[in-house]
Amino acid sequence: MRLKKKVIFVHPKIKLLMRIKYCLISLFLLLSYTLSAQVDPRTTFSPWLQSFYNPGAMGEKENHMNFIGVLRQHAFPMKTPKDPDALDQTENDGKQEYIKGNGEQVLLNIDSYIKQIKGAVGVTFLKDKNGPNDNIYFGFGYASKIRVRGGKLGIGLQLGFLNQKPAAFDDFNPLQNPDPTATGTTESESFLDFDMKFGLHYKTPTWYVGVSCTQLLGGVRISGDKSSNISKPVQQLYITGGYIWNLKTPVPWSIEPHILIRTEFATWSMDIMALARYNGIIWFGLSYQLDLGIAVLFGAVPFYNHTNNYLKGLEIGVSYTFGTTKYTWTRGGSFGDFEILIRYGFNFYKDRALTGYGSSRHLYKNQY
Numbered sequence: 001m002r003l004k005k006k007v008i009f010v011h012p013k014i015k016l017l018m019r020i021k022y023c024l025i026s027l028f029l030l031l032s033y034t035l036s037a038q039v040d041p042r043t044t045f046s047p048w049l050q051s052f053y054n055p056g057a058m059g060e061k062e063n064h065m066n067f068i069g070v071l072r073q074h075a076f077p078m079k080t081p082k083d084p085d086a087l088d089q090t091e092n093d094g095k096q097e098y099i100k101g102n103g104e105q106v107l108l109n110i111d112s113y114i115k116q117i118k119g120a121v122g123v124t125f126l127k128d129k130n131g132p133n134d135n136i137y138f139g140f141g142y143a144s145k146i147r148v149r150g151g152k153l154g155i156g157l158q159l160g161f162l163n164q165k166p167a168a169f170d171d172f173n174p175l176q177n178p179d180p181t182a183t184g185t186t187e188s189e190s191f192l193d194f195d196m197k198f199g200l201h202y203k204t205p206t207w208y209v210g211v212s213c214t215q216l217l218g219g220v221r222i223s224g225d226k227s228s229n230i231s232k233p234v235q236q237l238y239i240t241g242g243y244i245w246n247l248k249t250p251v252p253w254s255i256e257p258h259i260l261i262r263t264e265f266a267t268w269s270m271d272i273m274a275l276a277r278y279n280g281i282i283w284f285g286l287s288y289q290l291d292l293g294i295a296v297l298f299g300a301v302p303f304y305n306h307t308n309n310y311l312k313g314l315e316i317g318v319s320y321t322f323g324t325t326k327y328t329w330t331r332g333g334s335f336g337d338f339e340i341l342i343r344y345g346f347n348f349y350k351d352r353a354l355t356g357y358g359s360s361r362h363l364y365k366n367q368y
Contacts, residue, residue, distance in 0.1 A: 055156030059120020
């Protein structure tokens with residue numbers, strides 16, 4: 001007597017949830033590495049730069065190539081004695097000055113959804129100059145796109161290289177030279193690290209949510225002093241979410257709240273943003289950045305109703321952040337950060353012309 005083999009049917013949606021579960025387990029296992037010091041830059045336009053923090057957000061628009069560029073100028077105060085040559089450093093008429101340490105970030109991101117691979121590819125370039133430190137990052141990533149219940153789930157991975165040139169200890173103008181509390185070289189040294197980013201991003205027409213981790217490996221040092229822990233990258237976890245609330249008014253307005261939470265498991269920060277958008281053309285809003293400041297944002301899509309399709313994808317935005325820390329308004333301190341956003345997207349897939357004879361029932365059979 002032959003026994004029938006029992007076949008257990010697993011619903012495709014359950015299989016997808018199991019895959020996501022295993023991806024999350026792998027993500028948190030990778031987070032068990034030792035934390036270090038180098039962190040990602042902080043920008044006001046985080047909702048536009050999700051593909052930088054989360055590789056799963058690449059390929060946001062189907063059949064479109066997207067270009068995003070952000071320039072950020074900021075300054076931060078550094079306390080220093082008024083008279084470094086004074087014998088009694090505690091006096092100086094009871095006053096201390098703040099000198100400005102200038103900073104600048106230039107971020108470029110290009111990504112595109114490709115039909116043939118049912119996913120998106122993208123490249124990222126970052127130049128982060130923060131005071132005496134000068135870092136350059138380049139990354140290449142891929143995101144698989146899966147349709148789930150009226151939305152699209154992106155599972156992305158990015159491989160990147162970070163070239164760092166940290167400041168020498170002498171650049172900080174210590175009170176005692178050499179500084180007995182500092183260990184390491186007094187000369188500037190360059191490091192090259194290899195690392196990865198991983199992220200999950202789910203988006204529908206009205207809301208999105210994502211979770212990602214950057215610097216997964218904690219920096220695999222390729223060149224430089226491999227035994228040194230100076231400027232070792234630190235793993236960071238990002239949680240993002242947003243919603244589009246279309247108002248039922250004669251004039252087409254929408255309110256769009258966004259939130260970003262980031263932590264390196266020692267400290268954490270949060271950005272809360274609220275945008276008001278008119279007819280998809282003009283937008284403005286406020287952003288509160290915990291332990292940093294309050295930002296005012298304004299932007300527009302100037303050619304939204306233009307007949308030229310190559311101009312319709314241009315978007316421009318500016319923001320200014322008013323610092324809220326106790327050092328912000330001190331004499332010589334920073335008065336805020338300034339950012340410029342340029343975003344451009346265009347459809348590079350041309351519609352095929354239909355020729356010959358055939359039934360109209362088959363015209364849209366193979367469309368994505």
